[in-house]
Amino acid sequence: MLNSFARAATALLLAAAIIAGVLLALGASPIGVFAALAEGAFGSWYALTDTIVRATPLIFTGLAISVSFSGALWNIGADGQLVAGAIAAGAIGPYLGGWPRPIAILILLIAGAAGGAIWGGICGWLRARRDTNEVISTIMMNFVATQLLSWGVHGPLIEASGAYPASTPIADSARMYAFFPPTRLNLGIGIAVALAVGCYLLLFKTSVGFEVRAMGRNRRAATFFGIPIARLTIGILALSGALAGVGGAVQVSAITHRLYEKLSPGWGFEGIAVALVARLNPLGIVASALLFGALDNGSQAMQRSQGVSAVLVQVIQALVIMILLAFDTRVFAGLRSRIAPATPTMRPAAGAPSDA
């Protein structure tokens, strides 16, 4: 873990150095820009809490990517799964008025998990039983979810007045526990961190998690050792979808309180980057989501005070990912073994008995 942090920090510094060079060439002050970025992300109590709020959905989608990629199931549909979860939560939310708050919130989250699990599970079933490439099916399901949301807020879910394409607000009892208003800080981050710990335990401390990782590393070997590939495929993609779906429900419960079009700015895709930077480690995903949240959050302040486009932050994010992947030792190891596979890595020491 520490090692991973060190690597991420190095990549971040290297990316910053490259950006500084670009800024200098453009005649802007790198120090001013970075200071504004940091100020916007951490400079005030409000900025700090908002960084956390922005990181929250990225933790959920990052975890969704982590569990599926660990099993070599390339789920590109976390965005659609998050939206599906949000739709389920937004649809059921207005009817939870009569329930005590903890239960109402729990129902909302379960609805979100179910929505996402169905969205992911369909792709899992298609992969396991019909050998449909999950990359394609999950991408396609993104569009289905987006269109379903659009249809919902224009049609059956539209608010009472019918004036705006948005759904009826969810009941007060289903709204997430908020801390320190007027900041937007809420219990969602707690749920996200708890699920990150859960995913870590599942992947690295349980027998099922081991089977998932084995399948991810070598599917063919896994079949030889009685690992139930088909069942795991469906299970993993359903779980992956559920994690993203809970993220959607948390967003509805804590922030938007209702559905509207373009609910997700692409959290599902940013989640891929978040997970890759964390090398799929669920605990690392919390840290990497906070980094991405901070960059997102700080970029507005940077644009206002320094006149540098907020898009610069996306360049920084992309640079961090590329630098990390370029220096990933595993990537290097894979490359080496492809160049000279005939060379065994361990040899007998001189004077030792022959390799026998």
Added chain:
Amino acid sequence: MLLAKNITKRFGQTLALDCVDFEAHRGEIHALVGENGAGKTTLMNIIAGRLRPDDGEASLDDAALPSGSALAALKAGIAAVNQSPMLFERMTWEENLALGGFETDRFDLAAVSARARNLAEHLGFKLPPPGSTIEERSMAERVRLEVLRALSFGPRVLILDEPTGVLAPSELTSFLDLLRRLRGEGRIIVLITHKLREALAVADRITVLREGSVVARTTPAETSESELARTMIGELPPLSLATPVFAGAAAVLSIEDVSLERGGHRWLDGVSLSLRSGEIAGIAGVDGNGQTELVEILAGARRADSGEIRLLQGADNAALAVIPENRDLVGLILEMTLWENVILARPLRERTTRHGWLDRSRAVELCGELLNRFRIRAPGPEATASALSGGNRQRLEVARAVAAAPKVIVAHNICRGLDLAGTADVHRTLADFAAAGGAVLLISSDLDELLETCGRLFVISRGRVRETRDGERDAEKLGMLMAGDWS
């Protein structure tokens, strides 16, 4: 003349080659023999420009070879064929050959194919049907394609790294003939092998490497198989003996009338056989006659179209352990740690799992025990499987199978690429397992291995299996049976 002088190469802490001199002359077949890890492949990789030596230099006909450039070595006339064929699985063989010296300027596959046919005819090769992809071809065909690709450069030196490990007996003779013919054309053939019989049969001169140093330079006339073996490993491994078959012992595994059809090809055709406890039974066959499919079915990775596989004595699934053919692709997950590889075996995974939670320390402990008990040379349970040498990977796989305490072990080509000592070790472990009441089904294309270790012997050809009769237990008759001559 190919000359390498004073070659030294280190990998980290270990000295792979220590001031090695090597020379081979025009028109000779030069066998380079030695155990796994002796440095044979490293030496050839240096000569072929794939590795840069720490010290020393190589030259061909008095022209120095630039070190560390495979392209320069190729241009100088040195072509090498790898231990395991390096071909693009999903591409056709013509496309694969197009990457060799048949290549025209305009990527003309028809021309490539025509030139390949010319050369193949000249060499007495049979080429695969046009347009078939590599993944459909047998190992022997892949090796032939690799040789063809190497020869397409018209090399003065041809280096072959363990080319015969994957060849059937019937293919071996013609392959050795091919080497003699290439020698006749005035080329230098360097044959890397640890099969001493082959080296003695075909080589003009033999260089023996041990632990990174040349320990002998000799000719077949001056030496013998046992003397070579002694030079190579220092001591002779005890010969393993065929285990007696307990005639009265009950059958533990019975395969009844198993058939499999896929893609219009009948891979398995009414296969029936039974195994009794205490025996090592063998199935001899040329690769690609249904062995892989049979193993997959036994492992539960594939379902048969018809027929039945029964484990008797009320045994459950854990009673059968399979050691698949390709240890690097199927048997082990190279990027995972050794203890993780150990618990890939389901019974061992269950033994180290409590209420769904993996007991990591127990798994590490179990792995450590196996490393000790089976004398597997490894840095420790936390090392990745990729850090092990081929022989130790195979020992780990066999150890894992035995540790799962099955009734039956099915082992497929497990000694391919292993040296004498490694092979003897693996066979001893299997013999001990059988002596303790287990049953072993050894599926192999290596007749010497089968004749040495097996009691009852079966033959597989085109998906059909039959037991050999008395008087068929010699290499020649078995070779004919393997070729499908069952009259």
